[in-house]
Amino acid sequence: MTTLVVCLDRTDDVGRKTGLHSPIVGWEAVRALVTDIGLADPEDSGVNSLLETLRVAQNLRDEDEEAVVAVVSGDRESMVSADRAVARQLDDLIAEYEPESAVVVIDSAEDERLVPVVESRVRVDSVDRVVVRQARDIESTYYLLKQFLADEELRQTVLVPLGLTLLVFPFLAMRFGTAEGAAAITTVIGLFLLYKGFSIDEILTGAAHQIRESLYSGQVSVVTYVAAAGLTLVGLFAGGLGVSSLEDQSGVVIPAMQFTFDSIPWLAVAALTASAGRVLDELISEEPIRRSFLNLPFVVLSVGLVVRGFSAYFLEQQGLIDPVEIAGHGILPVETIVVTASERLALYVVVAVAVSLVGARLAASLSGRNDTELSDGSGETSGLTDGGPPTSRSSSGGDDEAGVEIVDDSTDPQSDADAPTDVEMDSSDEPEPNEPE
Secondary structure (H helix, E strand, O other): OEEEEEEEEOOOHHHHHHOOOOOEEOHHHHHHHHHHHHHHOOOOOHHHHHHHHHHHHHHHHHOOOEEEEEEEEOOOOOHHHHHHHHHHHHHHHHHHHOOOEEEEEEOOHHHHOOHHHHHOOOOEEEEEEOOOHHHHHHHHHHHHHHHHHHOHHHHHHHHHHHHHHHHHHHHHHHHHOHHHHHHHHHHHHHHHHHHHHOOHHHHHHHHHHHHHHHHHHOOOHHHHHHHHHHHHHHHHHHHHHHHHOOOOOOOOHHHHHHHHHHHHHHHHHHHHHHHHHHHHHHHHOOOOOOHHHHHHHHHHHHHHHHHHHHHHHHHHHOOOOOOEEEEOOOOOOOOEEEEOHHHHHHHHHHHHHHHHHHHHHHHHHHHHHHHHHHOOOOOOOOOOOOOOOOOOOOOOOOEOOOOOEEOOOOOOOOOOOOOOOOEEOOHHHOOOOOOOO
16 A cells, blocks of 8 residues: 655745755655755744654554655745646656555645645545644644634624724714723623524524515415504503503502503404414415414413403402493393402403313314314225226225126135126127137
């Protein structure tokens, strides 16, 4: 097994400092090249890469592998000509030595761009990056910055907010003061971090995609969602008006109950409108209606009734709303029936439970009917076939395409050989006159 241990030099430092032309092949030639470059420029990191090349080749030879040491340099005119020069030299080396694999030795990010050129011609088993120990931290930082700047998403996520901060902060500091500017910048950065941390951008992207698909597909739920949003705003506005009409707005419980009491009817209607849109979409589509969509409007109505009942109970206990009075109209022995707060709360809860039960029962019956329609439980075969001839429903025989009916008398005690077989033939199966019957 022959392995090519090649040291890449894209900027042709070898030729510029020693005057030699690459490729330089062989242990002794590369060893002499180390001395020449070291004498020309002792601070050049290329000396370390050449020594690493010799070390890798020596290790391969110690493992009884045949190693070919080579130094390949580019051209100083342009990067394209340098890459092409390296490609030509690699082709010559591969044609002469026929290596099965290669080990690439580099010492900079510039030389690392030649690795794909080597990979396109021979299998690369390893890429050995030489970093001088005194400059390891600097070199590692350089590689990290290089990878960071190459990632477009990281650039937009980090560099753009940082640049905007550096641009806006001097203006805020001069206009409002240093403390106010720093507070504003910190607030914006905190909101941005929360925005990215909770993946709000992905949520908004998914919502926009869903809205676009709904608009293009003509779903009814788009209109009902818009109507539900408007009803929600009306409910919030009604709740705010109810809180503002209170004489004593101190505390939290009473204003919250007043807001809930005034807004919950509108919010419940908004939820019913949105759920009705989903049910209509399910009815329009060819797929069967799911049970959860059928049960959703009843659940919304039940929850609205319960919340309305509890909020009315607390407000009536505080004397903010009047008890319910039912006029008798001569039917009842009393002229007026007063419903107390507890009785009204119990009535709301009972009605909510009844509505929930009706919804569950209705959803179960409708979904069960859909399942029955899908999987025909009558035992009859479906009209869908696999393209073959139709088969009879009788298990004892059937009619084929030729019109031959075979009747099998399963109750006859005789054997199959003695059992008679009745064959009925239509006019299309009668024998020709010239054929013997």
